[in-house]
Structures are given as C-alpha cells and as structure tokens.
Amino acid sequence: MPDAKAKTAPTRAAYHHGDLRAQLISAVRSLVETHGPDGFSVAEAARRAGVSSAAPYKHFKDRAEILRGVCSEAMDRLRAEMEAGAGRYPEGSAEAVAAVGLAYVTFAKTEPGVFRLVFGLTEGHENAPDLQSKGEGCFGVVVGAVAAHQRLSPDDPQVLYRAYILWTFVHGHSFLTIDNKVSVASAQIDDWSYLLTVSRAILTQPSAGQPTSGAGIG
Amino acid sequence: MPDAKAKTAPTRAAYHHGDLRAQLISAVRSLVETHGPDGFSVAEAARRAGVSSAAPYKHFKDRAEILRGVCSEAMDRLRAEMEAGAGRYPEGSAEAVAAVGLAYVTFAKTEPGVFRLVFGLTEGHENAPDLQSKGEGCFGVVVGAVAAHQRLSPDDPQVLYRAYILWTFVHGHSFLTIDNKVSVASAQIDDWSYLLTVSRAILTQPSAGQPTSGAGIG
DNA sequence: CACATATGTAAGAATCACTCACATTAAAGA
C-alpha cells in the first residue's frame, strides 16, 4: 500500500485523528438537533468525537465559535438547496420563486434545531462577517429569482422590496411551522400550494407594496 | 405604625423578602435582555435579587421554569399591547389590523432578547399549556381584527387564513429586523407604512390566498 | 536528523445547576 500515509486520507487517519474540526462540527450539529440549540456542550461533543475535553480548543477559540462553524456550514447547505430548488423550474417562473421558499421551509422542518440556531440566536454573530455575507448570499438567491420573474435588474428597488416581502413571509412561516403554531390557526397548510399562491400574489400585485411616498426603500 | 405587618405590603417587606418570585422574573428578564436568552444564570439572578443561590428553587422547579415564567409574563404584555394597538383605530379598519402588527414589531424591537426567548427557544415549552394558550390568545387578537375588517365570524376559514398570512409576515419581519437582516435588503423600511401596505394587500386581495382546491385550510 | 509547528492530553480554576439538612418566619388552630 504505497499510499498508506496519503496526506488527504479522509478516514481513520493516523493518531492525530484525521480532521477533528469537521467531526466536531458534525457532532455539534447532531447535538443541537436533538437537544436544542442551548442543550449542547463542548464536553459532550468532544466525547462523541473520542477526544479529550480540551482538544476542541485547539480548533475553536470558543464555544461560540463552534456554534458559528455549525451555522456557517448550515448556511452553505441552505443556499445550495435554495439554488437547487430554483433550478428545478424554468427561470423566471413563479414556480421557481416558490421553490426557493419551499427549500427554505423544508430546511427548517428537516433541521429545526440548526435552523433556530442560525436565525434565532445572536450569541456571537455580531462579529461574524462571514455569516453576514452568507446570509446575504441566501437572500441573493431570492432576489435573483424575483428579478428573473420581473425581468428587472437585481438592484431594482421593486425587486428588492418584493424579495424582502417574500423572505419575510417564508421566514415567518418557517418559524411558526416548527414552533407548531400553525395548528393554532386551525389550518393545515400544504407548503407548496401555499407558497405558490402567496408568491404569485406578491409577484403580480400591480405595484405591490410600493410604499407611500418612497418611505419603503432608501 | 399599625400597619407595620400589613399582609399585602408590596415593597421592602419583612425578612422573607416580600415576593421573590416576581423579583426573580424581573431580574431574569433584564439578564435575558442584556446577555441574550442563553447567557443568563440562575445564580446571577439570585445575586441580583439579593438572595442565596438556592432560594430560587423554592419558587421554580427548574431553570427552564423560570424562563417559562418570563415568557408567560412577556406574552401577557405583548397581548395587551396588541389589543391597545387595535383599539387606537376604528374597529374594522385596515389601520387597526396594521396597528396590531406594529405592536408586535415594536415589542420585538424593544425587547429583542425576550422576544427571541418567547418565539425562538423551545427548551421546555412543550409541556407548557399556559404558554400555548397565551400564544393562541395573541393570535386571537389578529383574528379578531381581521374578522372585524371582513365582517365575518372569527371562525371563518377565510379569516383564519388571512390572519395566519398576516401573522407570518409580521413575525418574519420582526425576526429579520432584530437580526439586522433588513439592511441586507438595502431597504430602509418604515414599519408603519410597510405594515399598512401589506395588511391592505392581504385584506383586500380578491379571494386572497384561497389555496387551490381546499388544500390550505382543513 | 533537528527543529518548528500543529495537535493532542492531563490536571486544575472558576462557575453553574441543583440537592439536602437546617434555620427562620408567617399563618392557623388549640
């Protein structure tokens, strides 16, 4: 076996544990999912990765930095799924816009703990420019889909405004769904038809939501 | 001083500390506001109330139960402000509906930490029927305003559906606002005109959001 | 092969949630 010491050997590497960083993030993700965003401990994550409780601090400065790592990884996945959703329908169609929203809601339903972590907590997110830019990237997917539908530039205020309304809407629906607040409305919502209906309404409303006297967009 | 031992003396009572329960909730509320929903400790709250670190456990079973107490108190205030908002405009007007939303958003902006606690965490909320019912009470305010506007019964599916859409919007907008995500949309949103515009759109849309073939409301 | 660097461990300090035995007070009955 000439490649016994392959530098990038992914699994069961040497003694120095392959790459702990990724394994820790994975462990924390699973912990956040099962025990909630707050019910996770660095010690338990280390235990699951089979290392001492001091090892994580060689890769992360902080408990908060681990969380930020999980957020970052999750936002990458979220964006990928939003883009995949849009790509499943003709560019510029209302379906493409709704599909972006469906990806968002589906992510929230699939990984509610991580979703809450990403959008609920603000522990150490202030000083995290990469998270900020990844958030903007996700929003950019919405903007892109809306711009394609309206045949306008992504910088157009109308596009940004409608995209924001859509985002607001999808975000709120996601939260209320995973909090089981939907049942409160005694409504059984089918996500796809719901999102499609609302997307169409927002996209086609005459000069939808154009706020009075330019107060809306600065 | 004949009333030196007045039974209901609210302030600076005896040695048994007046009523610790309320004071603890207040201390926790302030801690949650300044240090975030997770950055609070029972010990610190006890310290602020001037009691030993074991005292809180005479009033609350759990750390989670303290949080639930804060949530409960906060939801009472939220509902009161939503009702006050609606009462500021003629019953049945779109302004009344928007005012309910504005109260919601204002609450989130005024007490972002508590807002996140109420709607973000799910630590021990499952087994909290009182919180559940208080949440339904808040939604009921929205439903009431919408029903008045539509001149329909609060049980009407159309009313519930529109109320849910409105709630979704306002909830999402609140979260994105306190997370500073609004700036991402390069939008400077004036809450009142935004809410009024969106409320009018949702309230007046022909058969707004009536989902295809009854899939929306069960 | 030496040596700098990355990565791990072990032990410990400080804090926290929570418990238990005990002290003090308020309220209710004899």
Place this chain on the structure above:
DNA sequence: TCTTTAATGTGAGTGATTCTTACATATGTG
C-alpha cells in the same frame, strides 16, 4: 397566647461545565 405547620430562606456540597496552562506527541521541512 402558645403551639404547630407550612412556607421560605441559608450554607455547604456534588457533579458537570467552560476554558487555561503545562506538557506530550506527531508531522513535515530544512
């Protein structure tokens, strides 16, 4: 009024947690 009882608070202690420090071990480069 005196005694009893339940409510409320304290002090000390347990086990777990985060994070630090000093030290051990592996990797790769000259």
